[in-house]
Amino acid sequence: MSNNNPIIEVKNLVKDFPINANALKKSHMRALNDVSFNLYKGRALAIVGESGSGKSTSAKIIAKMYSRTAGMVKYHGRDIDEFNHKQSLMEYRESVQMIFQDPFGSLNPTHTIFHHLARPLLLHKKVTSKADLPGRIYELLERVGLTPAKETAEKFPHQLSGGQRQRVNIARNLAVEAEIILADEPTSMLDVSIRLGVLNLMEDMKNDGISMMYITHDIATARYLAEDIGVMYVGHLVEWGEVDEVLQKPAHPYTQLLMSAVPNPEKSIHDNLEGGRKGEIPLWTPESVGCPFSGRCLQVMDKCNQALPEPKEIAPNHFVRCFLHE
Amino acid sequence: MSVNQANASVHDKTDIQLSVRNLCVDYITSNGDVRAVSNVSFDIGRGEVFGLAGESGCGKSTVAFSVCRLHKPPAFISGGEIIFNGRDILKFDDEQLREYRWKESAMVFQSAMNSLNPVLTLEEQFCDVLLAHTNMTRQECIKRAGQLLEVVDIHPSRLSDYPHQFSGGMRQRLVIAIALALNAKLIIMDEPTTALDVVVQREILQKIYQLKEEFGFSILFITHDISLMVEFCDRIGIMYAGELAEVAPAKNILTKPNHPYTEGLGNAFPPLHGEKKRLVGIPGTPLNLFEVPVGCRFQARCPYVKDICRKEYCKLTEVAPGEFSACHLHKDGIVDIIALEKQPVQG
Numbered sequence: 001m002s003n004n005n006p007i008i009e010v011k012n013l014v015k016d017f018p019i020n021a022n023a024l025k026k027s028h029m030r031a032l033n034d035v036s037f038n039l040y041k042g043r044a045l046a047i048v049g050e051s052g053s054g055k056s057t058s059a060k061i062i063a064k065m066y067s068r069t070a071g072m073v074k075y076h077g078r079d080i081d082e083f084n085h086k087q088s089l090m091e092y093r094e095s096v097q098m099i100f101q102d103p104f105g106s107l108n109p110t111h112t113i114f115h116h117l118a119r120p121l122l123l124h125k126k127v128t129s130k131a132d133l134p135g136r137i138y139e140l141l142e143r144v145g146l147t148p149a150k151e152t153a154e155k156f157p158h159q160l161s162g163g164q165r166q167r168v169n170i171a172r173n174l175a176v177e178a179e180i181i182l183a184d185e186p187t188s189m190l191d192v193s194i195r196l197g198v199l200n201l202m203e204d205m206k207n208d209g210i211s212m213m214y215i216t217h218d219i220a221t222a223r224y225l226a227e228d229i230g231v232m233y234v235g236h237l238v239e240w241g242e243v244d245e246v247l248q249k250p251a252h253p254y255t256q257l258l259m260s261a262v263p264n265p266e267k268s269i270h271d272n273l274e275g276g277r278k279g280e281i282p283l284w285t286p287e288s289v290g291c292p293f294s295g296r297c298l299q300v301m302d303k304c305n306q307a308l309p310e311p312k313e314i315a316p317n318h319f320v321r322c323f324l325h326e
Numbered sequence: 327m328s329v330n331q332a333n334a335s336v337h338d339k340t341d342i343q344l345s346v347r348n349l350c351v352d353y354i355t356s357n358g359d360v361r362a363v364s365n366v367s368f369d370i371g372r373g374e375v376f377g378l379a380g381e382s383g384c385g386k387s388t389v390a391f392s393v394c395r396l397h398k399p400p401a402f403i404s405g406g407e408i409i410f411n412g413r414d415i416l417k418f419d420d421e422q423l424r425e426y427r428w429k430e431s432a433m434v435f436q437s438a439m440n441s442l443n444p445v446l447t448l449e450e451q452f453c454d455v456l457l458a459h460t461n462m463t464r465q466e467c468i469k470r471a472g473q474l475l476e477v478v479d480i481h482p483s484r485l486s487d488y489p490h491q492f493s494g495g496m497r498q499r500l501v502i503a504i505a506l507a508l509n510a511k512l513i514i515m516d517e518p519t520t521a522l523d524v525v526v527q528r529e530i531l532q533k534i535y536q537l538k539e540e541f542g543f544s545i546l547f548i549t550h551d552i553s554l555m556v557e558f559c560d561r562i563g564i565m566y567a568g569e570l571a572e573v574a575p576a577k578n579i580l581t582k583p584n585h586p587y588t589e590g591l592g593n594a595f596p597p598l599h600g601e602k603k604r605l606v607g608i609p610g611t612p613l614n615l616f617e618v619p620v621g622c623r624f625q626a627r628c629p630y631v632k633d634i635c636r637k638e639y640c641k642l643t644e645v646a647p648g649e650f651s652a653c654h655l656h657k658d659g660i661v662d663i664i665a666l667e668k669q670p671v672q673g
Binding site: 163203263 | 494527580596
């Protein structure tokens with residue numbers, strides 16, 4: 001764990017979404033339950049887990065796209081709810097940027113790449129006169145490897161490949177000099193040979209001091225990019241810590257299940273899954289009790305159905321939420 | 327050695343389920359014709375799992391569609407043969423084709439989760455297939471549908487449910503059950519598990535393998551995830567820009583690649599263990615099929631490119647027993663590509 005102060009501090013975050021609600025009845029599902037993690041300068045935290053486990057929800061709360069139900073999110077020690085006026089909200093949004101999964105949907109098809117980069121530069125007053133605009137835009141495009149920059153700037157999104165479009169999104173983050181980048185499956189729609197280029201670009205940004213949250217379901221790329229990893233299951237962070245420590249010595253049965261299921265050329269398709277069995281993923285509600293994995297866990301005990309285990313540090317910077325490690 | 331002889335030698339001839347010979351598929355576009363699949367030849371043995379891997383746009387799905395003859399204009403099969411059980415399906419008329427599809431070879435599509443009709447119950451969708459292709463009565467169809475659901479571990483009582491009442495993994499299994507409905511001898515699976523979580527993915531692939539052992543069908547398996555393919559397939563064909571670059575036993579693909587593109591693909595997957603080092607993958611971008619160069623199609627991205635690669639086309643040839651490669655490096659005997667020194671690639 002880094003010894004300097006966290007840039008983003010997430011503590012006991014809870015998020016409920018209404019489901020099947022009408023005038024007479026209100027019911028909720030709990031998308032995030034008691035989630036805590038920190039983001040540090042120059043480090044990347046990878047969040048892995050299946051779809052619907054709350055990975056994107058936590059990023060969207062940090063980006064202030066969703067409000068939270070309970071818990072705390074702090075940016076440099078200040079509650080992010082304090083950034084709610086026009087000026088302060090603008091400054092927060094400048095520091096905290098997102099990269100989305102679909103590189104086509106996140107660019108406007110009717111505008112050129114030049115326009116996509118000019119907008120944030122002007123809006124956040126990163127250039128003082130319009131005359132400086134082209135120079136700054138070409139510089140950004142070159143930095144993300146889109147050369148020749150002048151020709152790329154004149155193109156429309158449909159003239160670029162998926163990888164190039166994702167690079168434009170990254171250039172937009174760089175344009176506003178973001179401090180934190182929340183990358184929500186940035187490479188899952190890219191081709192294998194293109195994917196590494198984008199990952200390497202993100203790695204360079206991280207080494208330049210940007211703090212990164214990398215949401216993915218691909219554990220191999222999580223290990224490639226991130227220093228820390230958090231494993232989510234049904235809205236709970238079940239295990240987290242230094243990436244190699246967690247992946248080589250998975251302590252939570254769900255992490256063990258996940259690791260045994262990851263495609264690995266050294267294994268055979270016939271190898272059994274470890275740690276858990278197949279089963280339906282439970283719908284978590286504010287009334288649910290116990291460990292969310294208890295229904296599938298091979299080592300389930302009585303108390304697993306009665307209370308949610310507290311996080312425990314089983315090794316330096318390796319936390320797990322499981323009664324097996326109490 | 328010609329491609330034909332070379333590929334046929336993999337199997338005993340009587341044991342071949344499907345044999346694709348010099349397949350060419352063209353797309354007619356306003357900018358001219360594009361050859362999306364060019365001279366592709368491979369065999370699939372009975373009960374064998376054959377994988378096709380490559381980047382998007384390399385033609386792997388186009389090959390799969392050809393095997394079921396599902397192409398519609400602007401795509402058309404411009405050459406070659408697809409021999410299934412000794413008969414060329416490219417010569418089939420409409421009625422023969424109707425008999426062939428689903429009974430002989432069935433397909434599981436890429437977006438299998440969305441290939442169920444949302445406004446029909448499962449019973450309707452199973453009966454639709456069974457009534458169209460067999461002489462069963464409706465009662466028999468429902469009984470058969472129940473059996474098929476049990477095969478993929480879903481309770482038969484759920485036949486009256488609609489697709490949205492199932493999870494993604496269950497819908498995927500349902501689509502596989504429908505593909506199995508008529509005991510097809512070849513199942514084509516085009517990225518069947520790409521949209522699923524790894525745990526569900528492994529459960530489904532184990533199920534497919536178990537069914538394959540039970541019913542003895544062959545599988546043409548398509549994915550871009552090489553790690554998964556190595557685990558699941560018996561033999562793998564690597565495609566680049568519409569051509570087969572390499573065909574080899576699955577266990578050799580990552581450890582002993584015979585084509586520089588295969589080596590690059592293997593390097594594009596970060597490892598789960600061991601030292602963390604910066605990977606480069608494959609420099610450059612995939613070939614634009616409008617600008618096919620003279621010589622090898624991989625020349626612009628190849629770290630071992632030589633003069634001959636820019637002049638002469640290299641055919642897929644057998645470089646070792648059961649291993650085929652389309653690369654000039656093996657001209658004077660097989661070469662260990664991993665041990666070669668790389669040249670910097672321009673552009």
